Amino acid sequence: CNDKSLDQLNPNAVTTDSYFKTDVQIKSATNGIYAALQSTNLVAREWFFTEDLRSDDVSAGGGQLETPRNQLLTGVHDTGNSLVSAVWTGAYRIIHRANVVIDKAAASTSTLTASVAAQATGEAKFLRAWSYFELVSLWGGVPLYKNYVTSLAGSAPRSPEADVYAFIVADLKAAQEALPATYDAANQGRATKGAAQMLLARVYMQQGDYANAKTELQKIISSGTYQLVDEYNDNFIEETEFNKESIWEVNFLPSGGTFNWGGDGDGASGGEETVRTQEYSGIGWRNIIPSNSLLAEFEKTSKGDAKTDPRYAKSVYTTGDKFNNGQNVLTDAQQNGFSSMVDGKEQKISWRKFTLMYKAGVSTTGGINQRIMRYAETLLAMAECENELGNMASAVTYLNMIRNRASVAMPVYPTANYPVSTKDQVFTAIMHERRIELNGEEIRNRDILRWRKLGKLKTEPLAYFQKGKHELLPIPQQEIDNNPNIGLKGQNPGY
Amino acid sequence: IFTLSVKAQNASADKSITGTVLDEKGSPLVGVNIQIRGTTRGTASDARGAYRIDVPNGNAVLVFSYIGYKKQEIAVNNQSTINVSLEGDAGSLEEVVVVGYGTQRRSSLTGAVSTVTPKELTALPVPNVTSALQGRVPGVSVVNNGGPGSSPIVQIRGIGSINYASGPLYVIDGVPTGDLNSFNTNDIESLEVLKDASSAAIYGSRASNGVILITTKKGGRDSKIRISLDSYVGTQSAWHKVDVLNRDQYVQYAKALTSNAGIPTPGRLSDLNQPIYAGATQTFAQTETNWQNELFRNAPIAQHQLSLSGGNAVSRFFASGSYFKQNGIMKGTDFERGSLRLNSDHQVAKFLTIGQTLTAAYSNQRAEPSADRSQLMHAIRMMPYWPTTDPTKVGGFSAPTALDGSDPENPLRALTMDVTRTKFLKAFATVYADVRLTSFLKYRFNYGVDLGFTNGSTFNPIYNDGYVQRTSATVSQVRNTNISQVITNQLSFDKTFGKHSLSVLAVAETQKVLSTGLTGSGTRPNNDLDVIQGVSNPSITSTRAETDLISYVGRVNYDYEGKYLLSASIRRDGSSLFAPGNKWGNFPSASVGWRINQEGFMKGMPQLSELKLRASYGRTGFNGINNYAWQSLVQADATAYPFGSANSLGSYFNSLGNTELKWETTDMVNVGVDVGLFNNRITFTGEVYNRFTDGLILAVPIPNSIGYTNAPVANIGSMKNWGYEFQAGYNYAKGDFRGNVSANVGITRNRVLSLATPTASIYAGQNADYGGFDITKTEVGQPIQSFYGWQVDGIFQDQAAINTANAVDGNDKTLYQDKAAPGDIKFKDLNGDGKIDANDRTYLGSYLPKFNYGANFSGTYKNFDFTLYLQGVQGNKIYNGTKVVTQGMLRLFNAGTAVLNAWTPTNTNTDVPRAVSGDPNNNSRTSDRFLEDGSYMRIKNLTIGYSIPVKVLGGLTNGVVSKVRVYVSTQNLLTLTKYTGYDPEIGSRNGTLLRSGIDYASYPQARTFLAGLQLTF
Known part of the structure; x- marks a missing residue:
């Protein structure tokens, strides 16, 4: 017998020691980080649920909302909540893959082109930072x-x-430092310099460091790379992805009704879609709908505002609205579940933003890119920084840039309901404008966390909120059980 | 008590002997093996019991042997006619049993080996021989799992591994194989189960979970050709359905469920007078569909088998062809198999015998479409007012929409339209040569090849059920080839020195397994073709793998005066599955036996025909891990991200390697006793064993924060199984009646002794449709995957009761259960902190039965025969997921009739909590509410047969037909159980071991009625 036959190496895969050495391999490994970002654990599903359910932007659509989601919405989630676990897991998948790229690129200097290594390292660091920011803020x-x-x-x-x-x-x-300002069409979706700056501004603001945040925001504004698009709705549909306002998007492709339900989003072919339409839209599962408090936040002539905010109808569908490329009229019966109270009237309201209902032949899963960061947020963040740093007038100027968008054209601040003569009034206007402009974009949750931590909330937006518990999510039970360095003692308070 | 008639003749040096072999009552015995002692020359008796054999000289001794009868040896001397009457051997202790790399007389066995007879194996109409083993052997647990053609879960003496299928090693005609679905049970001559480590250790690294040895049939030596036809046809049906709401009850329930949650009642319910589809005259209000009746059917089952066998002193052969076809009781599932066999052996020279076995089989299985949710679950959940079909929809099936406020899938759509077929072609062949080097030294060469070709296809066509649609058809094809070759060289020494008998075995063996796979898929814009033609998004992948095993085996058997028995063996295995440095392992065993009844001091007890004590120890291994599991590999270009508008491929690595990975080893101690009374008319065997598994190969539970998806496998953990086995038999004969009773009980216990870290635990079973919480937990000190959850403490009857509970900890602001309302379940506060949370969960029970048993009653009276076979398990728990579906009231779906008895302020005397959509109090969480006793006893088989008397037959057919038997038979005629789901036999859905015993509305076992005919020419 020949003992050599016992030395079998897997012919179907390369070992970790031999891979990650060439330009092509490092580039492919970098792409692999993005693939995890696009998984159901994260942006294709559980991430948007988690961010929205933790905010006051949404309420339950009806009986369809599954138990773990409902738990998050009502603050009774425990350590075994599957969404909490999914986002945690997804973020750490990204961190692991990014760490591999960063470590291997640094170790393979003799076989890698320096520029390729630098670019890959830059993207990996951006994605790692995005994940850690998700983690540390939640x-x-x-x-x-x-x-x-x-x-x-x-x-x-x-x-x-x-x-x-x-x-x-x-x-x-x-x-x-490592990333370019823009990419060619074939590389759209990769992290840019602007994306790194915007994320850094978010990170500084979350810590209350408005001065450093302003520096980053100023770089973005000064770069001239970005501007507001005329049509607000162009930020949420398939046809106008990567427009001038877009700073960073997570990409999806319409691929014929095939959704990749895998938690890690792996697989070289098949679904590159997001399930958001199916989960949110009025004629889909309608798991969650805009909350009454969000709907009430919009300026309306019925409330005595000078103009009804056009962003209302661009964010939500109301019974009677046309969909399916204008061919159908939405009925109450089509929208299963709860009604909303708007202007003292019970109405069926459903999410429009980031859903495919506008298109003909609507399918349940689809390819609308998730805009993670866009220029409007830059301006709104700048307004907040300026106000905090004592520059009220400048803050109002930034706010009004948002209101002056062609398709919005809201009366500029000050208005009757939003005076801006004190810092506090300006902050109120900022809170209002951020909530309206960025509604349903998975930003509100972090705003609440930041303002709560910095003591800026006038009232607690979450009815269930218990001090000493609901500031943070529980460390997932799986981690408690299997990470000996955390254990039961390492759990967050209240869980 | 045999009689020997002697008719003196003139002595002659080389002559023919003729005679007749009869049984005790003077009836002829057919096929009795007659051999000249010390040679391989032999013959067999014919249909009239007559035989003829040429003997070299008058010193020859004829050996008459026949299964079920005592062997007789008769010296020829001067006789030319030797008529023999064989005495029935009530027990089976004298038989020869197959052991690893040889055979042994049962009386000299020192390990725990159980034999199952061909008659027992063919009693049930099941395609897989392991299904036929159910209840036959103490210590062997068989759980049928899924629809037609699915392999059952077989476990010998408990659970051997946590993450891997812990089934036994199957060895057919000396060659290991992994697949028994392709083997025709009727071709089996004998089946032995090697249960203890001393018998199994001869198979070393693969034997931890026991070994099943199968030997296929050979022809007779009576120079007659025998043709047998064996056919049955039958029908199967579901024996139990669950009660669900009818249309009007559903409407009532749906209104309560939604309005209690403040949700508007779905639009449909207020207007059922709409047509079921555009243009239909029938309305929903006029529709009443019983979805279970639509899903289940009476399904035919049939098998036809023809065999041809014969031989003479030089050559023997056995050939057979069979066809088995079974439709599933669930629509859209079926299995068929055709198989051919040819076995032969030839005495080429006095010192050389060569032989071969060959089977070729084809099978074709259509299984239930694999999906998270079972079709049976959809059938329970479907609205009773929904029509089965809808011609206006693409595909012809519709499903409820947003208007219905619910989203079950139409189970008929998937079962009708989505087709997944697995066709499998098997060729399994062995060739061997036996060389007699001297009278005591033999050499055997055996070559076996096991070829498997899988041809899988999936076609999921375009449809639009009005709610969910598939906009392009997906086609996928799988081709796998598996080639396993085994070469065995073995040398055996057998000699008796006075009172000492010694046999020694030495084996060198190699096995090489090569497998290749090719998978292709694509999407098509229409349903015209179900092959990969003109597809978009084409994808193709191929894989290749090789594993090698090199083995050396040695064994010594020694006995003194047939009283003191000693056996020892060692196997050394080298495997390519493990990392360098850990490839080789040694697997020793030793056993002793004492046949007390052979002692002089027992002479005074002639009633005691057998009394033997046995003890054994052995070490076995487990290598059923994935190929290359220790290697740290990159998934190169195995994912994608669509930069711009086109996919770019991405790489990652998601599993840590482990160069420390080595064998999982099992040490087992076994003590047994064999007792026979009154010439073994009454037999009893008892065993006690202790099985300790160390270096348990576990997918280590890793914290998700380290970023790997797949847990690396490592030798971390240990587990203990221990138990007792009893088997008893009784034979009875009086007048025309012959009866046989046998019964067995196997008691098994399991405990996890250590895991990765002292606090590590493995949870499993979480499913949003089944309450959303983990259902099982595996932890040190408990049986593997025990049910784990909350305990119900009644129902909150009013707000005052909730307030009382809130104040249990002295502070009524800290809530007992966050969302409790009157009518919700109160759970037990096990840690007494006044608050129900994850820390109030506890162990609720185990899916492992306290004991398994089987009892067989069979007999003949004149020309009638009957068999009654009972099989059961006792003391196990089932997590009744079907009850979660029917009574969980998580969301709006159709439900069981029990929900009509849900708590309301006016219906308080109930254990069904209030109906409220969304289940805010998590009444459906994992709790003892859904845990049921899984004990059952089944009439597994009841058969009544009639054989046309030989005399009548001879006249009718002019002697051409020697046997005609007709019979009727049922399987699962009656099941006694308290379990309220479909069937108490719960496999493991989607093959995940850690979910055993959780009934996710799994495919139930059928009740079968059949009629059969057996003809022998």
Whole structure:
């Protein structure tokens, strides 16, 4: 017998030691990070649910809302909640894949083109920072992996929140040095310099560091790369992706009704879609609908405002609205579940933003890119920074740029209901404008977290909120059970 | 008590002997094996019991042997006619049993080996021989799993591995194989189950979960050709359905469920007088569909088998052809198999025998479409007012829409339209040569090849059911080829020195398995073709794998005076599955036996025909892990991201490697006793064993934060199984009646002794449709995957009761259950903190039965025969997911009639909580509410047969037909159980071991009636 026959290596895959050495391999590994971003654990499904359900932008659409989602919405989620686990898992998948790219690119200097290594490292650091920011803002201090884990014993304890933030800041500073301002058509969707700057501004603001945030925002504004598009709705439909307003998008492709339900989004062919239309739209599952408080926030002539905000009808559908490329009229019966109270009237309202109902032959899953960051947010963030730094007039100017968008054309501040003569009044206008402009874009949750932490909330937006518990999500039970460096003692308070 | 008639003749040096072999009552015995002792020359008796054999000289001794009768040896001397009457051997302890790499007399066995007879194996109309094993062997658990053609879950002496299928090793004619669906049960001559480590250790690294040895049939030596026809046809049906709401009840329930949650009642319910589709005259109000009746059907089952066998002193052959066809009781499922066999052996020279076996089989299975939700679940959940078909829809099936406020899928659509077929072609062949080097030294060469070709196809056509649509048809094709080759060289030494008998075995063996796979898929714009032609999004992948095993085996058997038995073996295996440095493992075993009844001091007890004590120890291994599992691999270009508007391929690695990975080893101690009374008319065997598995190969539960998707496998953990087995038999004969009773009980216990870390636990079973919480937990100190959840503490009858509970901890602001309202279930506060949360969960029970049993009663009276076979399990729990579906009231779907008894302020004397959509209190969470006793006892088989008397037959057919038997038979005629789901036999949905015993509305076992005919020419 020939003992050599016992030395079998897998012929179907390359070993980790031999891969990640060439330009092509490092580029492919970088693409692999983005693939995790687009998974159902994250942007194709559970991420938008988690962000929205934790905000006051949504309420239950009806009995269709599944238990774990309803738990998040009503604040009774426990450590086994599947959405909490999905986002945690998804974020750490990205971190792992990014760490591999960063570590391997650094180790393979002799076989890699320097520019390729730099670009890949920049993208990986951006994506790693995005993930850590998700984690630290939702869970507080989290395990910090600066390199990819090479052994079973490699799980890390929770790091202090400040350490995680410092790591994110360093990543984003490095990323904006490495990344270009724009890409050619074939590379749209990759992280840009502007995206790194905008994310860094978000990170600074979340810590209350408005001065540093302003610096980053100013770079974006000064670059001239971005501007508001005339049509507000162009930020949420398939045909106008990567427009001038878009800073960073997560890409989806319409591929014929095939949705990849895999949690990690892996697979070289098949579904590159998001299930958002099916989950949210009025004629889909209608799992969640705009909350009454969001609907009431819109300026309306019926409330004594000078003009009804056009963004209302661009964000939500009301019974009687046309859909299916104008061929159908939406009825009450088609929208299963709860009604909303608007202007003291019970009406069926459903999400329009990021749903495909506008198109002919609507399908349930589809390819609308998720705009993660857009220029309107830059201007609104700048307004908040300026106001906090004492420059009220400048803040109002930025706010009014948003209201002056051609398709919006709302009367500029000050208005009768939104005076802007004190810092506090300006802040109220900022809160209002952010909530309206960015409604349903998975930004409100983090705004509430930031303003609550900085003591800026006038009233608590979440009815269920318990101090000392609901500031943070629970560390998933799976992590508690299997990470010996966290254990039961490492759980967040209240869980 | 045999009689020997001697008719003196003149002595002659080389002559023919003729005679007749009869049984005790003077009836001829057909096919008795007659051999000249010390040679391989032999013959067999014919249909009239007559035989003829040429003997070299008068010193020859004839050996008459026949299964079920005591062997006789008769010296020829001067006789030319030797008529023999064989005495029935009530027990079976004298038989020869197949063991690893040889055979052994049962009386000299020292391990735990159980034999199942061909008659038992063919009693049930099941395609897979392991299904036929159910209840036959103590310590062997068989759970049927899924629809036609699905392999059952077989476990010998408990659970051997946590993450891997812990089924036994199957060895057919000396060659290991993984697939029994392709083998025709009628071709089996004998089946042995090697249960203890001393018998199994001879198979070393693959034997941890026991070994099943199968030997296929050979022809007789009576120079007669025998043709047998064996056919049955029958019908199967579901024996139990669950009660669901009819249309009017559903409307009533739906209104309560939604309005209690403040949700508007779905639009449809207020207007059922609409046509069921545009243009139909029938309205929803006029429609009443019983979806279970639509899903289930009376399904035919049939098998036809023809065999041809014969032989003489030089050559023997056995040939058979069979066809089996079974439609599933669920529409859209079926299985068919055709198989051919040719076995032969030839004495080429005095010192050389060569032989071969060959089987070729084709099977074709259409299984239930694999999906998260079972079709049976959809059938329960479907609105009773919904029509089965809808000609206005693409595909012809419709499903409820947003108007109905619910989204079950139409199960008939998937079962009718989506077709997944697995066609499988199997060729399994062995050739061997036996060389007699000296009278005591033999060499055997065996070559076996196991070829499997899988041809899988899936066609999911375009449809639009009005709610969900598939806009392009998907076609996928799978081709797998598996080639396993085994080469065995074995040398055996057998010699008796006075009172000492010694046999020694040495084996060198290699096995090489090569497999290749090719998968292609694409989407098509129409349903015209179900092949990959003109597709978009084409995708093709291929894979290749090789595994090698090199083995050396040695075994010594020694006995002194047939009283003291000793056996020891060792196997050394080298496997390519493990990392360098960990490829080789040693698997020793030793066993002793003491045949007490052979001792002089027992002479005074002639009633005691057998009394043997046995003890054994052995070490076995487990290597059923994936190929290359220790290697850390990159998934190169295995994912994609659509930059711009086109996909770019991406790479990642999602699993840590582990160069430390080595064998999982099992040490087992076994002690047994065999007792026979009154010439073994009464037999009893008892066994006790302790099985300790160390280095348990586990997918280590990793924290998600380290970023890997797949848990790496490592030798972390240990587990213990222990148990007792009892088997007893009784034979009875009086006048024309012959009866046989046999019964067995296997008691098995399991406990996890250690896992990755002291606090590590493995949860499984979570499913949003089944309450959304984990259902099982595997933790140190408990049986594997025990049910884990909350305990029900009644129903909150009013707000005052809730307030009382809130104040349990002295502070009524801290809520007992966040969302409790009157009518909700109160759960037990096990840790006494005044608050119900994850820490109030506890172990609720295990899916493992306390014991398994089987009892067989059979007999003949004149020309009638009957068999009654009972099989059951006792003391196991089932997590009744079907009850979660029918009573969970999570969201609006059709439900069981029990929900009509849901709590309301005026209906308080009930254990069904209030109906409220969304289940805010999580009344449907994992709790003892859904845990049921899974014990059952089944009339697994009841058969009554009639054989036309030989005399009548001879006259009618002019002697051409020697046997005609007709019979009627049922399977699962009656099931006694408290379980309220479809069927208490719960497999493991989608093959996940850690979900065993959770009934996710799984495919139930059928009740079968059939009629059969057996003809022998």
